[in-house]
Amino acid sequence: MNIMAQEVHSARMTGPRILLVVGGGIAAYKSCELVRLIRKGGGDVTCVLTEGGSQFVTPMALAALSENKVYTSLFDLKDEVEMGHIQLSREADLVVVCPATADLLAKMAAGIADDLATTAILATDKPVMAVPAMNVRMWEHEATQRNVEWLRQAGVHVMQPEDGAMACGEFGPGRLPEPETVWLEIAEALGVDPGDVGASEIADYLEALEPEDEPEADWSPDDEGEAVPDEESHGGGYRAGGLSALLASIIPRSTSHRVNDDAVAYGDDSFPQDDTGLPPLPQEGWGEAAPDGEEEPLPEPDMNSPLLARKGSASGAPSMDPGALINKDLEAMPMAAPGDPDAVVVADVVADPLDGQPAFELDPEYRPLFGKHVLITAGPTHEPIDPVRYIANRSSGKQGFAIAAAAAALGARVTLIAGPVHLQTPPGVDRVDVESAQEMALAVKKALPADVCIMVAAVADWRSRDVAMAKIKKRSSAPPALLLTENPDILATTAGSSNRPRLLVGFAAETDDLLENAKKKRKNKGADWIVANDVSDDVMGGDENAVHIVSAEEIDSWEPMPKRDVALKLMERIADALKD
Numbered sequence: 001m002n003i004m005a006q007e008v009h010s011a012r013m014t015g016p017r018i019l020l021v022v023g024g025g026i027a028a029y030k031s032c033e034l035v036r037l038i039r040k041g042g043g044d045v046t047c048v049l050t051e052g053g054s055q056f057v058t059p060m061a062l063a064a065l066s067e068n069k070v071y072t073s074l075f076d077l078k079d080e081v082e083m084g085h086i087q088l089s090r091e092a093d094l095v096v097v098c099p100a101t102a103d104l105l106a107k108m109a110a111g112i113a114d115d116l117a118t119t120a121i122l123a124t125d126k127p128v129m130a131v132p133a134m135n136v137r138m139w140e141h142e143a144t145q146r147n148v149e150w151l152r153q154a155g156v157h158v159m160q161p162e163d164g165a166m167a168c169g170e171f172g173p174g175r176l177p178e179p180e181t182v183w184l185e186i187a188e189a190l191g192v193d194p195g196d197v198g199a200s201e202i203a204d205y206l207e208a209l210e211p212e213d214e215p216e217a218d219w220s221p222d223d224e225g226e227a228v229p230d231e232e233s234h235g236g237g238y239r240a241g242g243l244s245a246l247l248a249s250i251i252p253r254s255t256s257h258r259v260n261d262d263a264v265a266y267g268d269d270s271f272p273q274d275d276t277g278l279p280p281l282p283q284e285g286w287g288e289a290a291p292d293g294e295e296e297p298l299p300e301p302d303m304n305s306p307l308l309a310r311k312g313s314a315s316g317a318p319s320m321d322p323g324a325l326i327n328k329d330l331e332a333m334p335m336a337a338p339g340d341p342d343a344v345v346v347a348d349v350v351a352d353p354l355d356g357q358p359a360f361e362l363d364p365e366y367r368p369l370f371g372k373h374v375l376i377t378a379g380p381t382h383e384p385i386d387p388v389r390y391i392a393n394r395s396s397g398k399q400g401f402a403i404a405a406a407a408a409a410l411g412a413r414v415t416l417i418a419g420p421v422h423l424q425t426p427p428g429v430d431r432v433d434v435e436s437a438q439e440m441a442l443a444v445k446k447a448l449p450a451d452v453c454i455m456v457a458a459v460a461d462w463r464s465r466d467v468a469m470a471k472i473k474k475r476s477s478a479p480p481a482l483l484l485t486e487n488p489d490i491l492a493t494t495a496g497s498s499n500r501p502r503l504l505v506g507f508a509a510e511t512d513d514l515l516e517n518a519k520k521k522r523k524n525k526g527a528d529w530i531v532a533n534d535v536s537d538d539v540m541g542g543d544e545n546a547v548h549i550v551s552a553e554e555i556d557s558w559e560p561m562p563k564r565d566v567a568l569k570l571m572e573r574i575a576d577a578l579k580d
Contacts, residue, residue, distance in 0.1 A: 015041075015042040015043045015044055015192075016042075016043045016044070016093045016094065016186075016190045016192055017043070017044045017045075017046070017091060017092045017093045017094075018038055018043050018044065018045040018046070018092060018093070018094055018095075018096055018186065019045075019046050019048065019088055019089065019091075019092035019094070019095045019096070019120065019124075019126075020034070020035065020038075020045050020046070020047045020048070020066075020096050020098060021047075021048045021050070021095065021096065021097040021098070021104075021117045021120070021121065022047060022048065022049050022050060022053040022057065022062070022098065022099070023050050023052060023053050023097060023098070023099045023100055023101045023103075023104045023117070023133075024050055024051070024052020024053050024055060024056065024099075024101055024103075025052065025053075025056070025099050025101050025133055025134065026056060026167045027099040027133035027175070027176035028052075028053045028056035028057050028099055029056055029057060030098075030099070030176055030178070030179050031047075031053075031057060031062070031098055031099070032057060032061055032062065032065055033179040034098060034179040034182055034183065035047065035062060035065040035066050036065050036179075037179055037180065037183040038183060038186065039065065039066065039067070041183060041187065041192075041194055042192070043186075043192075044068070045066045045068065046066065046068045046069070046070075046071070046088065046091075046092070047059075047062040047063075047066055047068070047070045047071070048070075048071045048072070048088065048116055048117050048120060049062060049070055049071070049072045050072075050104070050115060050116075050117045051072075051115065052101065052103075054072065059072060071088065071116055072116065073116060074115055074116040074119055086123055088116075088120050089120040089121070089123040089124035089125070089126070090123075090124065090125060090126070092124070092126055093126060093127075093190055094126060094127050094128075094129060094186065094189055094190055095120070095121060095124050095126055095127070095128045095129070096128075096129045096130075096131065096182075096186060097117075097121065097128070097129070097130045097131065098129075098130075098131035098133075098176070098182060099131060099132070099133035099176050100130040100131055100132045100133065100158075101132075101133065101134055102132075102134045102138045102139070102141075102144050104117070104118070104130075105130060105132065105144065105147045105148060105151065105158075106143070106144075106147050108121055108122075108128075108130070108147075108151060108156070109146075109147035109148075109150045109151055110147075127155070127157065127189060128155075128156045128157070129156070129157045129158075129159070129185065129186065129189060130151065130156055130157070130158045130159070131159045131161075131176060131177060131182055131185075132148070132158065132159065132161045132174070132176075133161060133174065133175065133176035134161075134174050135166060135168055135170065135174055136166065136170050136171070136172030136173060136174040137170070138174065139161060139172075139173055139174040140172070140173070157185075157189065159177060159182070159185060160173075161173050161174050161175055161176065161177065162175040162176070162177050162178075162485065163175065163485050163486055163488075164485070164486045165486070165489075170496070171486075171488065171489045171492060171493065172488065366410070367410060367411025368410055368411065368572070368575035368576075368579075369407060369410040369411045369412035369571070369574075369575050369578075370410075370411035370412070371411075371413075372411075372412045372413070372451040372452065372578065373412065373413045373414075373415070373449070373450040373451050373452075374404075374407040374412040374413070374414050374415070374450065374451065374452045374453075374454065374571075374574075375414075375415045375417070375444065375447050375448065375450035375452070375453045375454070375501070376400055376403055376404045376407065376414065376415070376416050376417070376453075376454045376456060377400065377416075377417045377418075377419075377440060377444065377454070377455050377456055377457035377459075377490070378397045378399070378400020378401055378403075378404065378416060378417070378418050378419065378421070378456045378457050379395055379396070379397030379400060379418050379419030379420065379421040379423075379457055379458070380392050380393045380394070380395040380397070380419045380420065380421070380457070380458050380459075380460070381419045381420075381434070381435065381436055381437045381440060381457065381458075381459050381460045381487075382419070382420050382435050382436060382460075383436055383437065383460045383462070383463035383464060383487070384436070384463075384464065384467050385464045385467065385468065385472070385482065386467065386468035386469075386470065386471050386472050387468075387469070387470070387471055388471050389471075389472070391460055391462065391463065391464065392420075392460065393458050393460065395419070395421075395457070395458035395509075396421065396423075397418060397419065397421035397423050397457075398423070398542075398543070398563055399456055399507075399545060399563045399566065399567065400416070400418070400454075400456035400457060401416070401418075401421075401423050401426060402563045402564045402566070402567035403454055403456060403567040403570060403571065404416040404426050404429045405426035405427070405429070405564075405567065406564070406567040406568045406570070406571040407452075407571050408426055408427065408428035408429050409428075409568075410571055410572070410575060412452075412571075413430075414426075414428065414429045414430065415429075415430050415432065415447045415450070416429050416430065416431045416432070417431075417432045417434060417440055417443045417444060417447065417457070418431055418432070418433055418434070418457075419434060419435065419440065419457055419458075420433075420435055432447070436463065437459045437460055437463065437487035437488060437490070438463075438487065438488060440457065440459060440490060441488040441490050441493065444490055444494060445493075445497075448494070448497065448499040448501070449499040449501070450499075450501045451501060451502050451503070451578065452501055452502065452503045452504075452505070452574055452578070453494055453501040453503075453504050453505065454505045454507075454570075454574075455490060455491045455494070455504075455505065455506045455507060455527075456507050456531075457490075457507075458507075458509060459487060459490060460487055461486065461487060462484040462485065462486055462487060463484065463485060463487050464482055464483070464484060464485075465483040465484060465485040466483060489525070491504075491506045491525045491526075491527060492524070492525045492526060495525055495526030495527060496526065502578065503528050503529070503574060503577055503578065504526070504527045504528050504529075505527065505528065505529045505530075505531060505574070506521065506522070506525055506527040506529070506530050506531070507530070507531045507532075507533070508521050508530050508531070508532040508533070508550075509533060509535040510532060510533075510534060510535065511534070511535060511536040512536070514532050514533075514534050514548065515532060515548060515550065515555060517532075518530045518532035518548065518550045519550055519555075522550055522551075522552075528551065528552075529549055529550065529551050530549075530550040531547050531548070531549055531550075531570065532547065532548045532550055533545055533546060533547045533548070534546065542563075543562055543563055544560050544561065544562055544563065545560070545561070545562075545563050545566050546558065546559065546560040546561075547566055547570075549570075549573070
């Protein structure tokens with residue numbers, strides 16, 4: 001080694017030393033950007049390229065970016081004379097496996113060492129970080145989740161993959177996090193300053209959320225990778241600090257929280273659920289046999305207790321119809337006595353509880369959808385930012401509720417999954433109230449199978465990646481940057497489901513290029529029809545609509561008409577389609 005090379009090598013040794021194991025999969029291309037970010041951040045990186053990884057990136061590219069030799073084979077005589085795999089695993093400050101495929105995670109969990117990458121990982125005495133990337137079904141598989149849990153228990157820091165669209169066309173958790181995010185995790189693990197490499201937006205966000213009067217605490221990961229104060233830490237591994245420590249102190253970033261998010265979106269059955277989708281309340285001791293063998297009766301509840309939730313009181317938004325409120329408590333009101341100033345006086349005309357619902361003048365014998373199950377989503381979704389703020393849209397839910405009423409009038413069994421709206425449930429409709437896109441995705445999955453599914457809801461495309469547990473305070477400086485992540489694509493997920501309805505209809509609310517965007521959406525989402533409407537002229541919240549029915553065969557454009565008429569015409573067309 002000449003003098004100049006020695007100086008360059010010595011300069012590199014002043015920064016953190018990373019051994020980067022590049023696994024197979026299309027996400028391997030991001031490893032090149034990760035190498036560049038590590039070098040820009042002052043780190044030295046040596047790459048081990050697996051056989052699968054070499055199908056997507058070349059040793060030449062990684063060598064050029066890292067300015068170090070790239071290792072590929074366990075059986076390289078020149079390298080192994082000096083037990084190269086041992087040296088590689090011991091000289092680094094941190095071993096990073098990125099991307100970590102399902103195969104690599106399984107081998108790491110089982111202690112398999114059948115190539116240079118797995119041998120180096122098994123032989124290392126340094127902290128190991130794994131960054132998973134794989135198909136959503138592979139990530140959610142019980143075997144993968146078990147392997148991840150074993151690795152975390154062994155002290156391996158396994159990052160949570162991102163949600164989003166994948167190269168295979170599916171959507172969900174399993175995407176490799178962006179290289180900037182991985183670099184921030186690496187810098188945190190080693191306790192080094194990440195600089196301004198990919199951190200500007202997150203730094204602004206954290207600065208806006210930082211408590212003003214609370215002292216900083218030192219944090220360390222526990223057995224499950226949770227960030228906890230040093231005095232409460234009970235796990236090994238590296239010491240956390242800086243960026244993620246601050247984030248963990250303000251917004252929970254625990255693995256369990258993120259996994260539960262995915263369970264909501266994709267129906268994790270790891271705990272028993274009732275019809276609400278929530279774990280049942282404890283029932284211990286209720287209904288146990290009395291000593292004489294008879295069933296012990298339940299204690300009579302205090303119906304006047306302010307703590308007792310009455311049936312149906314928490315199933316949805318409270319009614320905003322004064323007439324309905326009068327009817328609800330009519331029987332409990334005392335009769336007005338002449339001259340009694342304290343008596344409650346009820347209006348002579350009580351509002352019809354069905355007032356405001358679409359009234360379809362149909363022959364009672366006309367029931368073309370009898371025996372069919374129609375599943376409908378309606379309204380907006382609210383995606384929380386903190387306890388008082390959320391991301392939403394201007395959908396009123398009127399069109400979806402009108403379609404549900406029309407389907408019931410035509411004899412169908414109707415399940416209506418409604419976002420946060422103040423609309424009465426149409427007669428004969430089974431309503432399920434939800435708030436977020438993840439809750440709606442789970443409700444749709446539980447409601448299937450169905451003969452027809454009509455996705456009218458205006459589901460928010462994004463949600464806040466981290467929900468603050470306390471209200472985000474306004475600061476004099478720039479507002480906080482919201483870090484967003486994609487919501488589950490309910491229409492596409494239903495189209496790919498094993499319980500796919502016979503007819504799947506989606507809605508496309510557009511402000512420009514209406515028909516072109518609708519045709520693309522029908523093809524990309526796998527829907528049979530798309531009902532397209534232009535929402536640039538205050539259609540949301542209005543009583544009229546002009547729609548275009550886009551199918552594989554044709555585009556049928558309808559004149560503007562009341563939403564109730566759109567609903568009836570659409571359901572009659574659906575009834576005709578089901579006859580074929």
